Amino acid sequence: xxxxxGHSTQPYxxxxxxxxxxxxxxxxxxxxxxxxxxxxxxxQSPLKAQLNSDGIAYVYLGDVLGGRPNDQNLTTDGVxxxxxxxxxxxxEKGLDRVVIGSxxxxxxxxxxxxxxxxxxxxxxxxxxxxxRGLSVFHILSNGDxxxxxxxxxxxxxxxxxxxxxxxFFASDQDLLNRAYELxxxxxxxxxxxxxxxxxxxxxxxxx
Numbered sequence: 067x068x069x070x071x072g073h074s075t076q077p078y079x080x081x082x083x084x085x086x087x088x089x090x091x092x093x094x095x096x097x098x099x100x101x102x103x104x105x106x107x108x109x110q111s112p113l114k115a116q117l118n119s120d121g122i123a124y125v126y127l128g129d130v131l132g133g134r135p136n137d138q139n140l141t142t143d144g145v146x147x148x149x150x151x152x153x154x155x156x157x158e159k160g161l162d163r164v165v166i167g168s169x170x171x172x173x174x175x176x177x178x179x180x181x182x183x184x185x186x187x188x189x190x191x192x193x194x195x196x197x198r199g200l201s202v203f204h205i206l207s208n209g210d211x212x213x214x215x216x217x218x219x220x221x222x223x224x225x226x227x228x229x230x231x232x233x234f235f236a237s238d239q240d241l242l243n244r245a246y247e248l249x250x251x252x253x254x255x256x257x258x259x260x261x262x263x264x265x266x267x268x269x270x271x272x273x
Contacts, residue, residue, distance in 0.1 A: 098132030130160030133186030
C-alpha cells in the first residue's frame with residue numbers, strides 16, 4: 067500500500083498528524099523543486115529534520131518522479147507529457163525505489179498540491195503504481211483517504227459528462243485513458259510562454 071499527500075499551506079504539525087494517522091513511516095518527496103517561499107516549513111532541509119525528529123524517514127525522489135521534466139523530449143508543446151515521462155528509464159527506476167521501499171516502510175508520496183486529482187503524484191505516479199498492482203490511497207486534508215480506484219471512477223464520470231470526451235461505443239478503459247490524458251494536460255507543468263517562444267525560434271533556425 068502506498069499513500070500520497072499534498073502539504074498545501076497547512077502547518078507542519080497538521081501535516082504530521084495526517085500522516086501519522088495513516089501509519090506513514092516514510093515520506094518520498096516527489097516535488098521537482100523541494101522549496102517554497104510561501105510554506106518554508108516544507109523546504110527540504112527543515113522538513114527532513116522535523117520528520118526525522120518525529121521518527122519518520124525522508125527521501126527525495128523529485129529528480130526521478132517529479133512533475134517538471136528537464137528533458138525537452140518529455141514535453142509536448144511545452145507541457146510536461148505524462149505518457150512520455152511514464153515510459154522513461156529514470157521514472158521506472160524511481161518507481162522501483164518506491165516499490166522496494168514499501169517492503170520496509172509505509173510510504174507517502176508528497177507534493178505541494180492539495181487535491182490529488184490535480185497533481186502529478188496521482189495522475190502520473192499513483193497511476194503507474196496502480197498499474198503495477200499496488201494499492202494507492204491519497205490522504206485528504208480532512209483526514210480521509212481516497213483510493214486511486216475512486217479517483218479513476220471520478221475521471222470516467224467526468225469524461226461521460228463531457229460531450230467532447232464521451233463516446234457511446236468507448237469502453238470504460240478507453241474513456242479513462244482519454245480522461246487521464248486530457249486532465250493531465252490541463253494541470254501539468256507548462257513552460258513559460260517566453261521559453262516556448264525561444265524553443266520555437268531554435269527549432270525554426272535548425273530547420
